Each structure stands twice: as structure tokens, then as C-alpha cells.
Amino acid sequence: MAENQPLDIEEIVRDSFNEDEAEHLTGKLSQLEPEEIAIALEAMPVEQRVSTWLSLHPDDQIAALTYMRVDARDNIFKQLDEAQLRSLVEGMEVDDLIELLDELPQRIYDYACSRLDESQRRWLDTALAYDEDQCGRYADHDMLIINKNAKVRDAIRLFRQLAEDAEYHDALFVVDRTGRYAGLVHATQLLGLASHLPIETVIDNEAPVVEGEMELDQGSDIVSRSGYTALAVVDDEGKLLGRLSIGEALENVRRSLESQFMHTAGLDEEEDLFAPVFYSARRRALWLGVNLITAFLAANTIGLFEATLAEIVALAVLMPIVASMGGIAGSQTLTLIIRGLALEQITPQTHMTLLRKALGVAGLNGLLWGLVIAVLTYVWFDNWVICIVIGLAVIINIVVSAFAGVIIPIWMKKVNIDPALAGSVVLTAITDMTGFFVFLGLGSLLLLT
Amino acid sequence: MAENQPLDIEEIVRDSFNEDEAEHLTGKLSQLEPEEIAIALEAMPVEQRVSTWLSLHPDDQIAALTYMRVDARDNIFKQLDEAQLRSLVEGMEVDDLIELLDELPQRIYDYACSRLDESQRRWLDTALAYDEDQCGRYADHDMLIINKNAKVRDAIRLFRQLAEDAEYHDALFVVDRTGRYAGLVHATQLLGLASHLPIETVIDNEAPVVEGEMELDQGSDIVSRSGYTALAVVDDEGKLLGRLSIGEALENVRRSLESQFMHTAGLDEEEDLFAPVFYSARRRALWLGVNLITAFLAANTIGLFEATLAEIVALAVLMPIVASMGGIAGSQTLTLIIRGLALEQITPQTHMTLLRKALGVAGLNGLLWGLVIAVLTYVWFDNWVICIVIGLAVIINIVVSAFAGVIIPIWMKKVNIDPALAGSVVLTAITDMTGFFVFLGLGSLLLLT
Numbered sequence: 001m002a003e004n005q006p007l008d009i010e011e012i013v014r015d016s017f018n019e020d021e022a023e024h025l026t027g028k029l030s031q032l033e034p035e036e037i038a039i040a041l042e043a044m045p046v047e048q049r050v051s052t053w054l055s056l057h058p059d060d061q062i063a064a065l066t067y068m069r070v071d072a073r074d075n076i077f078k079q080l081d082e083a084q085l086r087s088l089v090e091g092m093e094v095d096d097l098i099e100l101l102d103e104l105p106q107r108i109y110d111y112a113c114s115r116l117d118e119s120q121r122r123w124l125d126t127a128l129a130y131d132e133d134q135c136g137r138y139a140d141h142d143m144l145i146i147n148k149n150a151k152v153r154d155a156i157r158l159f160r161q162l163a164e165d166a167e168y169h170d171a172l173f174v175v176d177r178t179g180r181y182a183g184l185v186h187a188t189q190l191l192g193l194a195s196h197l198p199i200e201t202v203i204d205n206e207a208p209v210v211e212g213e214m215e216l217d218q219g220s221d222i223v224s225r226s227g228y229t230a231l232a233v234v235d236d237e238g239k240l241l242g243r244l245s246i247g248e249a250l251e252n253v254r255r256s257l258e259s260q261f262m263h264t265a266g267l268d269e270e271e272d273l274f275a276p277v278f279y280s281a282r283r284r285a286l287w288l289g290v291n292l293i294t295a296f297l298a299a300n301t302i303g304l305f306e307a308t309l310a311e312i313v314a315l316a317v318l319m320p321i322v323a324s325m326g327g328i329a330g331s332q333t334l335t336l337i338i339r340g341l342a343l344e345q346i347t348p349q350t351h352m353t354l355l356r357k358a359l360g361v362a363g364l365n366g367l368l369w370g371l372v373i374a375v376l377t378y379v380w381f382d383n384w385v386i387c388i389v390i391g392l393a394v395i396i397n398i399v400v401s402a403f404a405g406v407i408i409p410i411w412m413k414k415v416n417i418d419p420a421l422a423g424s425v426v427l428t429a430i431t432d433m434t435g436f437f438v439f440l441g442l443g444s445l446l447l448l449t
Numbered sequence: 450m451a452e453n454q455p456l457d458i459e460e461i462v463r464d465s466f467n468e469d470e471a472e473h474l475t476g477k478l479s480q481l482e483p484e485e486i487a488i489a490l491e492a493m494p495v496e497q498r499v500s501t502w503l504s505l506h507p508d509d510q511i512a513a514l515t516y517m518r519v520d521a522r523d524n525i526f527k528q529l530d531e532a533q534l535r536s537l538v539e540g541m542e543v544d545d546l547i548e549l550l551d552e553l554p555q556r557i558y559d560y561a562c563s564r565l566d567e568s569q570r571r572w573l574d575t576a577l578a579y580d581e582d583q584c585g586r587y588a589d590h591d592m593l594i595i596n597k598n599a600k601v602r603d604a605i606r607l608f609r610q611l612a613e614d615a616e617y618h619d620a621l622f623v624v625d626r627t628g629r630y631a632g633l634v635h636a637t638q639l640l641g642l643a644s645h646l647p648i649e650t651v652i653d654n655e656a657p658v659v660e661g662e663m664e665l666d667q668g669s670d671i672v673s674r675s676g677y678t679a680l681a682v683v684d685d686e687g688k689l690l691g692r693l694s695i696g697e698a699l700e701n702v703r704r705s706l707e708s709q710f711m712h713t714a715g716l717d718e719e720e721d722l723f724a725p726v727f728y729s730a731r732r733r734a735l736w737l738g739v740n741l742i743t744a745f746l747a748a749n750t751i752g753l754f755e756a757t758l759a760e761i762v763a764l765a766v767l768m769p770i771v772a773s774m775g776g777i778a779g780s781q782t783l784t785l786i787i788r789g790l791a792l793e794q795i796t797p798q799t800h801m802t803l804l805r806k807a808l809g810v811a812g813l814n815g816l817l818w819g820l821v822i823a824v825l826t827y828v829w830f831d832n833w834v835i836c837i838v839i840g841l842a843v844i845i846n847i848v849v850s851a852f853a854g855v856i857i858p859i860w861m862k863k864v865n866i867d868p869a870l871a872g873s874v875v876l877t878a879i880t881d882m883t884g885f886f887v888f889l890g891l892g893s894l895l896l897l898t
Contacts, residue, residue, distance in 0.1 A: 043794035167676035170619035227616035257706035265784035277809035316765035335714035345492035360726035
């Protein structure tokens, strides 16, 4: 049980800061899985990351890069000179090249392509004919393929050639003479079979198939739910393009959920913890700018009531409470609907049910918190009218926000805007404007007369 | 390729509303994987969900329940009568029972336990000795176990007994006479071996091992990175408790990331889209209440400056802009740090680097947006002093918020508070109070003299 040490990133990062530990660190990293190395490298500032990465075995260098987030590995690439980049791509397989495609300088990519043989280049061309989010692009060629007419002994011979560190290879992929996928042969099914039998007797053709044009998320769901360790990816003629393994499916599921989480704050999933300050500042600036528009819209709404505010300052003091309660109620509904959309659980059949439910929940909470806030306001300002104004405003804003929290993401999904990214900005604009308008509007009506 | 139909939840939900389609629907569901049935059931309002679920084959009923989110399945349980509950638990294995433990009424649980045989009860006791978030509780007994002294022919016999729908069973788990785990035997390694050989020659003892006391998240990471389809879970004496498969690891990773996403809005990962209105309202009320405290703290800060606001209404109009820019900057930093903490990439060694970076990014964006807002304010209000006040306030609030965005989650993790859940509330309190205080404070100083 050589490597049964839980990953200790803290220790690895500490060692990376200490030159005396360099050898020790390299030894320790060589025991880890490439995914673990990638996670540890991401946890280091760029300087330590590059020197640690350079100390890795070339195979680990490439493997770790393919598992790293785009920005994090890009910050390694930027520190490499021409010769280092060239020698790096010399060791790359086609699937590594596809993964790293966008970050390699054009001339390095061309150099890498020029070194591919005929069959590898065909693979590259086939993969690149699919979009960036399609399964066809990422179909993995690390698989065992056998002809439909083969015998059990051929299958056994193939399995016995497996490298020791091969992952998720408990089945062979069967093709017919034209390269069309015809099913799987499981190692367990071959045990105890006479070697002269045709494999046709044990072909499993019940396994689902992933189509090259499917979105990667959908393909990953199919693999992860199938119970198989890898499924065939086929083109529109049924020809075997490669496989999608459970390992990759898990990685995709992870990335996709992580990006949903990051998008809620306007961040990219590929963001590097240790990106250079100027680079990060530029990326964040955009999101602040978008939100500034929202903030000015809210301020503009308040501006409509300058005269009222000049007379009743208490309204200025209380107005953030109305906006904030609407914001919270809205974002709870929004988040629930975004998850439902991601799981494809929001269907037209239930739109009205969901809306009714959201409005019911918001109505109850509006009444409860409207009342609480009204009472607290009365205690604070000793003014019955303000207390009625804020109570009503809170109820209305919570209900409007819940309505928006259902409608906005469903509409965005329909017109292909990512609700995790854009939903909260639009929702905040609505809850702020509604909150200020209703509260100050009611205040003007009831308090100025 | 019988079941190669991508899951069409929309169609299934539509059918569930139409009694004429009942038979068709049952047929279609029986073709799906239990995970897919669970997702589809969650997408139905409770009435349709219960009637659809009742139409399933008893095995699928149990399997689907174990994959459903707690609230969603709880809403099925609530509709079942005593007899239905009893007959349901009669078909349950120990691992189903462990999964559903918390939602079953005590008398039904007792009834289920009374039907277990000696060895199953021992399994249940062992599992329940571990905490709810520990691997030991969920170790799966659906595995093939062989004695270390067995021969190749015994191993082959075991593999040949595998049920057709068995998942992730490409290896046997080897134990010694005392029940201690000793390694794996892969089906592929047995191919072509003489049947009288001892299996000891092909035991893989390089595979990592999951300890029963490890957190489920950590165990799942180990399995998912190992490249194995299932790993042994052992107790503190090295005895085999069960296995953790890649399928369960993937499910755990999914749940854990989903809960992180839901927590940012104060929601629970187990939340049912179609929970009863009253139930949901009660759950959401708490979060609104917590946020109300924040809102009142902000209002209280504004209240300190009533006199200033009465004189310069423009400040009331502009103050949400300052708070909002701080809020956005802070939540971007917070989100990035929360992801880093979840991946265990935030180590003490780099705290200062992260803080410096966050302050650098905030400084640059503070300067940029402070200037932009100052210019826009000048255009709007034609007042140099207000324009300087808001520019400075924005810079200060963005920098303070970024600082808080780094410090708060790291501190919360340290004292075992979930930063995804509590981080945004505390951060909002800080950004609002700082924003209002700095802006109105500067305004009082510079505008009232």
C-alpha cells in the first residue's frame, strides 16, 4: 500500500517555499496522482508553482497541466521559454494537445502538429471538427478495440497488454469491419471461456452510447448514471470516435458545478487564486462595471423622491431594509430555480405550480417580516404612518422579488443566457428599484399629504 | 442498445399529468437508471410524484428513493400509509435502510430492524457506529470478497456469479483469515492464468485504502483520483468494512458542490422544488430573519447621520452605490476563497500572498471605479465636494470589502462555520456598514462645514 497517504496540500505548499526540501518535495509529488499534483500546484503562488512543476518528471508535467484550471496552467506557460515549450509538446499525445490547444502559442502548436504521424493527425482533425463543449472533441483514444469476428483468445491477449497504470479498462470496445461500434466485451465475461469461442457470444450491446455531438455535460451524465466505467463515443454514422470514461465524467461534473458556483459572483471557473494582480483586476473590473449600472438605476429611482427624502429623513434611513429583504427573498428563489434548471427539472408543465408556490411562500414571509419590520420601525421612529409604509413596501417587494426569481432564470435559459452568471445582476436591479420605488412612493403618498 | 435514449424529463413530467399515459410512463421509467428516475420524480409536484412512484416496481421504488434528495423523498413518505411503509421496508437492504434512516418513522424503522438477520444487524450496528459524514457509515457491501489463500479458479467462480446489472465489479476484495483487507484482484489479471495458481501472485496491494473514519468528501476524492472503480473501506484495525465505489464518489462530489452552491443563498441542498408552501416559508423565514439583522445594522449606521442627510439629500440618493460596489467586490473575493478552501488550496503559507493580491486588485478597481463614479456624480449633481466624497468612499469600501472577503472565510473555516452559508451574511453586514459609514461620515466632514 505504497501510496496510501491522504493528500497533504499544506505540507506540499510549505515545502515548495523551502529550497532545502526540493528533493523531498519532488519525491513526494512523484507518488501522487496527476489530479492531486494539479490541485497542489494550483495552491502555490506562481513562482513556487513554476519551480515545483519544472522539477516533475516530463510525463507528470504534461499530466498535471491537463488537470489544472486554464488560468493556473497559463501562468506556468508564460514563464517557459521557447525551448522548454518545444520540448514539452514533443512528449504530448493528441488528447493532451487538444486540452491545451487554446493556451499554446500558435508556433508551438504548429510545431507540435508537425511532429504528429498520419493517424494522430487524423484523430486531431476529427476531434477539432466538434465544438468545444461537445463530447466528440474529448473522446479519449486510450482504449482497447477489438474486431467483432475475433476470438476469446484475442480478447484475452489484448487485456494482457494493458499497462499497469491503465485506468478504467475493464472492457474492450468492439467494432465491425467498417469501424462501427458494436458493443463491449467485459473482462469478467471472458473468465473461464474456452479460448477458441468467438467473442460475439459475450458482446454486451445494452450499454448506452454517447454521441459525438452531445454536450459534454449530457455525455458525462450518461456515463455517470450508466454504471459502466467507460462508454463509446460515436459519430453520426455510428463509427467509434473514442471513449468517455467515468473519470472524465466525474471531472466534468465537478467543473460544471464549480463554474455554476463561480458564476454567481461573476467569476470564471478557470480563475487562478494567484493570478497576477493586474490581470485579475482587469477581469473583475467588468463585473463591477455591470453592477454599477444596476446601482445607478437604483440611485436614479431614489432620485425621483428627493423632495420626499428632504422632508422625511427616516425614509432614507429605512430604505435599504426594504431593498435588502427583497434581495434575499429573490435570490433564494433564483438559486432554487437555477439548480432545478441545471438538473433539467424545470419543465413547462410545472412553471405555473412553481410560480404559485414561490408567490405563496413570499406572501407568507412578506406578511411575517413586514409585520416584524413595521413593529421595529414603530419602536424606533414612533410614527404609525412610516410603520405602515415600510410594512406594505416589504410585503410588496418580497412578493415581486420572488416572482422575478422564478421568471428571470427560466426566461434566461430560454434565450440561452447563463442564469447563474446574469441572474443575480438582473434580479438585484429589479429588487432594488422596486424596493426603493414602492417604499418612497408610498411614503410620498401617505406622509406628504 | 435498448436503453440508449437520453433522459427526457420534460416528456416524463408531461406524462405524469396525464392519466391516459400512465401505462406508457411506467414502461418508460422501468427502462431508466434509478438515478434518472429519482431526478424525474423530483421534477414532479408531490401529487404526480407519489402516483408515479407508486406505479414503479418495488425494487425501483427503493432504489429511486435512495437517490432522491431528502426533502423530495420525505414528501413521498408523508403520503404513504402504515401498510405501504411496512411493505416498503420489507424489501430494503441494510444500506438502503441506513440511507433512509432519518426519514422513516421510528416504529417503521424498528419494524425494519426486527426483520434483519444476525449478519445484517451486525452490519447495521457497525455502520451506525460511524458519524453521518464518515465513510464507515456508507461502506457498501455489494462487493465480491475472497480469501487470500484462494486459487485462481475460486476467483473466476466468484466473478461468474456476478449479477448482470452489477456495477463497478472489475475487482475482488482480498481478506486474510481475520477479515483484514489485503488487496485487490482484478478480473483482467486473471485472464489466461492457470486455474490452480494461488491468487496471491496477482494481488494488487498498491491501491489506496479509505479509512472508515475519513470524511465522506475526502474518501470520495481518494476514490475519484485513484483510477480504481472501487476502493476498500477499512476500520482502525484494517478490517474490511465494505467498499466505496466511483459511482458513489461521483454522487458525493455532486452533492457536496451542489450544497456549496445552495448554501450561498441560505438554502439546503436537500430542498424540494415542490415542497409545501407552509413548510418552505418556515425554512426561508429563518434566513430572512438573519439578514434582517444585517439590514437593521446598516439602517442604524445611516441613522447616525440623519442630520447630514436632512441637509444634503444627494447623499441619500447616492449611498446605495457605495454599499453595492463594496458588496460586489467583496463577494467576488469571498467566492474565490471559498472555492479555494473547499479544494484545500488555501494554506497558512499563502495567506499573506492572497491578502496582498486581494488588496492590490481592490486598490486598482477602487481607483478605477471611484473615479468613474466621481465623474458620473459630478455630471449628475454638479458638486465637486460630493464627487470627491463618493470617490473616496468607493475606494475605501472596495478595499475594506476585499480584505473582509479574504479574512472572513478563512476565519470561519478555522472555527468550523461553513463559509458558503454564513460568509455572505457577515460580508454584507460589513460592506453595508462600512459603505454607509465612510460615505456619510466623509459627507458630514466635508459638506457640513
